[in-house]
Each structure stands twice: as structure tokens, then as C-alpha cells.
Amino acid sequence: MAAAPDLLFGLRNNFYLGAYQAAINSGDVxxxxxxxxxxxxxxxxxxxIALGSYQLVVNEVxxxxxxxxxxxxxxxxYLLSTDNKETVISSIREWLSDAAVGNNPILRLIAGIIFMHEQDNNEAxxxxxxxxxxxxxALNVQIFLKMHRSDYAEKQLRIMQQIDEDHTLTQLATAWLNLAVGGSKIQEAYLIFQDFSEKYQMTSLILNGKAVCCIHMGNFDxxxxxxxxxxxxxxxxxETLANLVVCSxxxxxxxxxFLSQLKLSHPDHMLIKRSLTAEESFDRAIQTI
Structure with a gap:
């Protein structure tokens, strides 16, 4: 018997590759x-949420x-305001401890995303x-790569490959791991992003993937x-603004x-935090001279 068609394939794929407006537009399934x-x-x-329309989601759900x-x-x-963060985290912990809903995969996924934002990878x-x-x-792959544990990330990737080697998320996770490993693997990562750019709508996510590969290979232009x-x-x-800072x-x-734009639109970005820490260290060093 033929498998039923996956009616959400297009919508899911658009979301994974960062074509968020296209995902919204293809939602009438x-x-x-x-x-x-x-x-x-x-x-x-x-x-x-990815497009920054947090209030719309809060109002409609x-x-x-x-x-x-x-x-x-x-x-x-959580993303709408820093004032909400503690309340959201206590709510999510409460739900996760509830036997009736705590095992819901989307709830666990959102918990992982929120604790990654909190820089608490172990909790995620x-x-x-x-x-x-x-x-x-795929989120596990990301978390392990953030923890500089490419060996654990590779184990997670193997699980994905066993389920569906051609899945968009499997391909993305392969590219992330290749970028982390470096060396000859960078070219393989580039080919994955190139393949996406030939098959699907070009997005910031795909372009940043190709750009990061080029940066690793020294092709800055x-x-x-x-x-x-x-x-x-x-x-x-x-990510575009942060990568442009590095490239420039x-x-x-x-x-x-680019740094000013990033500071205005995403003051909590890691690059901004690192740059502020470096400025403070520099100022302290000057005062001692």
C-alpha cells in the first residue's frame, strides 16, 4: 500500500530553511x-516568531x-520582553514536571530552545x-556543537541518518557538524548549502551557510x-550582521x-556581549597604565 502523501512537507521545509513568510503563505493546508x-x-x-511578530502569537493563542x-x-x-523571562521559565518547568503534558515533544523542544537562549546547555x-x-x-546536534562536543553531535547525527538520510534537517545537521570539524569537511558543508540554493528558495539561512563556509576557506570576497x-x-x-562584522x-x-545595527536590533547577541567585555577589559587595562 502506498504511503499517504505528507501534506505538510512544503510548509515544514520552508520553516527549516528559514523561508518563514513562504511557510506562513503555504499554511492553508x-x-x-x-x-x-x-x-x-x-x-x-x-x-x-522567527519574523519577530511575538505579540501576534501571544494574542492569537x-x-x-x-x-x-x-x-x-x-x-x-519569552522573546517579547525580558520582564517575562522568569515567569516563562517557571511556567515551562511546571509543565515539564506534569506527567500529563511533560513528555510532549514540542514542549520539550521549546524548553530546549529557551534554555539555549539562557546559555544553559545542560538544562536544555x-x-x-x-x-x-x-x-x-537536530537541536541536540546544535547543543553538543555549542558545548564543543562534536563526538556527541556525531552520534545524534547518526540517529537522524538512520531515520532519513535525505531529510532537510539531516542535511543541515551534517553541514553544521562539517563546519565544526573543519578541514576538508568545509567543502562538503558548502555543497550541502549549494544544493539547497539550487532546489529551494534562497534564504538568509542558506546564504549565511554558504558565507560561513567561504569564511572558513578564506574566500572573504x-x-x-x-x-x-x-x-x-x-x-x-x-547572523548576517555578525558574519558581516567578521568578514569586513x-x-x-x-x-x-554592521556592529551598530546588531547592537540596536539584537543587544543580547553573543558578538555584542563579547565586544562589550573586550571594551571593558581594554578600558581597565588603560587605567592601570
Missing amino acids: QNLSEEDAIERDCLIYRSY DSSAATPLQAVKLLAL LKYTNVGGTMELT EAESFLLEALNKDAKDP LHLGKPSSR
Whole structure:
């Protein structure tokens, strides 16, 4: 018997590759089961969150919505304001300890994402490490790479490859691992992003992937052209701005404008935090002379 068509494939794929508006636009999928309808709504609302429309998600998801949608609303609340963060974290801990809903994969995924934002990778892994979905396993790959444990990341990637080697998330996770390992693997990572750019709509995520590969290979001019193209698509994308800062420094070009834009739109970005720490250390060093 032929397998039923995956009605959410296009929507899911757009979301994974960072084509968030396209994901929202392709959300009108009919004849879905209740479970698939919830997944569709989660992907659409997560796309709105990725575009910065946090308040829209908070307004539209009411208290009677299913657990996965409530979890997505918590992520929107967390990102909406620093005042909400403690409340959101205590709510998510409470839900995760509830036997009835604590094992929901979307709730565990959102918990992992929130604790990654908190720079608490061990806490994130408490909820994501058992996996269960491609997204959870892909998030594990990201967390282990942030912890500089490419050996554990590789084990997670193998799980994904056994489930579906051609899955978009498996390909993305392979590229992330290749970038972390470096050397000859950089070219393999580049080919994955190149393949995406030939098959699907070009997004900031794909362009940044290609640019980072070029930076690793020392092709800074090519990297800059990909990043400027990404900037045309989204002038506030934090990764594009951060990568442009790095690229400009290598090319001997002024980077202060990109750094200022990043500071204004994403003051909590790691590059901004590191740059502020470096400035403070420099100021302290000057005072001692």
C-alpha cells in the first residue's frame, strides 16, 4: 500500500530553511488530521516568531489551545520582553514536571530552545536528550556543537541518518557538524548549502551557510557577496550582521555600521556581549597604565 502523501512537507521545509513568510503563505493546508493541524499551526506561529511578530502569537493563542501551541506561545512571551523571562521559565518547568503534558515533544523542544537562549546547555539537554523527533535530535546536534562536543553531535547525527538520510534537517545537521570539524569537511558543508540554493528558495539561512563556509576557506570576497545578498532579504538578521562584522574585519573594511545595527536590533547577541567585555577589559587595562 502506498504511503499517504505528507501534506505538510512544503510548509515544514520552508520553516527549516528559514523561508518563514513562504511557510506562513503555504499554511492553508486542507484535510489534515487534528494532530497535523496542530503541527501546521505550531509551524506557522513559530514562523511568525522567527519574523519577530511575538505579540501576534501571544494574542492569537488562547488558553484553550493544545499543549504544543501553548508551548509556542511561551516562546513568544519569552522573546517579547525580558520582564517575562522568569515567569516563562517557571511556567515551562511546571509543565515539564506534569506527567500529563511533560513528555510532549514540542514542549520539550521549546524548553530546549529557551534554555539555549539562557546559555544553559545542560538544562536544555535534560529535556531534549531523549529525542523522539527529527527536530529534537537536530537541536541536540546544535547543543553538543555549542558545548564543543562534536563526538556527541556525531552520534545524534547518526540517529537522524538512520531515520532519513535525505531529510532537510539531516542535511543541515551534517553541514553544521562539517563546519565544526573543519578541514576538508568545509567543502562538503558548502555543497550541502549549494544544493539547497539550487532546489529551494534562497534564504538568509542558506546564504549565511554558504558565507560561513567561504569564511572558513578564506574566500572573504565571495562570503561578503553572499552576506550582502542576505542583508537585502532581511536587514536585521543577527547572523548576517555578525558574519558581516567578521568578514569586513578580514577584508580590512570598516565594520562599525554592521556592529551598530546588531547592537540596536539584537543587544543580547553573543558578538555584542563579547565586544562589550573586550571594551571593558581594554578600558581597565588603560587605567592601570
